[in-house]
Amino acid sequence: MRRSIPIALFLLPLAAVASACLWDVDTLDQERSRFPDTLELIIGRFPRHSRAYYEWRVKDRQARLAAGESTAAIYDDLGVALDKLGRHAEAIETMQAKEKLFPGLYETLANRGTFHIHHGELEEGARWIEKAIEVNPDAHFGREVYQLELVRFLLKQRGGAAKSEPEASSPEMSVPRGFAVHVLALRPDDDRAAVIREALRGVQGMMRFGSYDSPVLLEALGDLLVADPDPRVDARQLAARAYLHAGQRVTSSEEKQRLRQRGDEVLRMHENLDAAKVSAQLKRELKEAAQWHRQLEQNEARWIRDSKVDPDEMYRKTYLRSEETPNSAAAPSTAVKPAKRWPTLYAGLFLGLGVGLVLVLRGLKH
Numbered sequence: 001m002r003r004s005i006p007i008a009l010f011l012l013p014l015a016a017v018a019s020a021c022l023w024d025v026d027t028l029d030q031e032r033s034r035f036p037d038t039l040e041l042i043i044g045r046f047p048r049h050s051r052a053y054y055e056w057r058v059k060d061r062q063a064r065l066a067a068g069e070s071t072a073a074i075y076d077d078l079g080v081a082l083d084k085l086g087r088h089a090e091a092i093e094t095m096q097a098k099e100k101l102f103p104g105l106y107e108t109l110a111n112r113g114t115f116h117i118h119h120g121e122l123e124e125g126a127r128w129i130e131k132a133i134e135v136n137p138d139a140h141f142g143r144e145v146y147q148l149e150l151v152r153f154l155l156k157q158r159g160g161a162a163k164s165e166p167e168a169s170s171p172e173m174s175v176p177r178g179f180a181v182h183v184l185a186l187r188p189d190d191d192r193a194a195v196i197r198e199a200l201r202g203v204q205g206m207m208r209f210g211s212y213d214s215p216v217l218l219e220a221l222g223d224l225l226v227a228d229p230d231p232r233v234d235a236r237q238l239a240a241r242a243y244l245h246a247g248q249r250v251t252s253s254e255e256k257q258r259l260r261q262r263g264d265e266v267l268r269m270h271e272n273l274d275a276a277k278v279s280a281q282l283k284r285e286l287k288e289a290a291q292w293h294r295q296l297e298q299n300e301a302r303w304i305r306d307s308k309v310d311p312d313e314m315y316r317k318t319y320l321r322s323e324e325t326p327n328s329a330a331a332p333s334t335a336v337k338p339a340k341r342w343p344t345l346y347a348g349l350f351l352g353l354g355v356g357l358v359l360v361l362r363g364l365k366h
Contacts, residue, residue, distance in 0.1 A: 046212075
């Protein structure tokens with residue numbers, strides 16, 4: 001019987017280590033496992049072209065068109081590059097020229113709608129997005145459907161429509177707010193969780209392929225992250241980051257205060273989440289993301305200078321995953337790394353082993 005004691009004692013610390021990962025069910029790491037790539041989208045740490053690249057692409061595609069290489073894809077590339085550079089009117093003109101040569105294409109309609117929206121022409125943009133959806137409602141994982149609904153939501157707000165969301169003091173953070181209210185009203189008889197997650201995928205797609213730091217998209221993302229009715233889903237740290245980052249991107253002091261308050265409210269729903277701490281973490285994460293993207297900018301600048309390489313091909317090889325997963329494409333090692341737990345685990349292991357050894361030696365003396 002005595003010989004079995006040492007084995008049991010040495011197994012105790014191993015059991016403690018095995019259960020260590022279960023201590024904190026509200027960690028940011030676990031939220032990210034439920035919503036992969038969401039933090040990277042919020043802070044901008046994912047593959048996206050530099051301004052220098054889009055300037056190069058405009059010159060490259062214009063030169064190819066001038067040389068007689070006229071394809072629909074070249075017009076799309078040129079239009080998107082112009083739009084990314086803020087030259088929205090020229091981007092719209094590019095789609096008009098493309099339509100004359102290649103009439104009725106979904107890509108033309110979707111791009112033109114987006115360009116009008118970016119140009120501040122929401123009603124006109126919505127009209128073209130509606131046409132694109134008629135041609136291909138399932139393109140881009142249904143992203144255009146939610147782009148259209150977000151525009152409609154903004155137009156409703158612009159028209160002074162009352163906001164159908166709970167008061168700031170509401171203790172139920174799963175109660176839908178903002179864009180989540182609008183989305184759920186479209187399909188009141190459908191499963192709420194399924195509707196929210198489908199809309200979430202659409203907004204994430206807009207962030208990845210559009211403007212990740214748009215305060216409108218960031219707030220919509222936050223609204224959807226806290227609206228999931230599944231009690232096992234807890235994304236409040238991600239939602240708070242989305243609201244807080246949106247608050248940094250707006251210029252109105254009133255809007256800054258509103259979004260900051262929304263982020264604080266989300267965090268206050270849990271006694272272990274400190275708003276000041278999360279804000280400090282977000283600041284560090286944004287800084288790290290900016291540093292990461294500067295390296296990408298340097299790579300693209302080097303590829304543009306090197307006449308022996310194709311910047312498009314180098315970008316694809318370096319940063320993009322398989323085309324089979326376009327909505328989660330990311331460069332190798334782009335994910336924000338979670339805090340390392342190994343030092344804590346090893347400390348617990350050795351402490352447990354030490355205690356076990358002491359107890360074994362005492363048992364052998366008796």
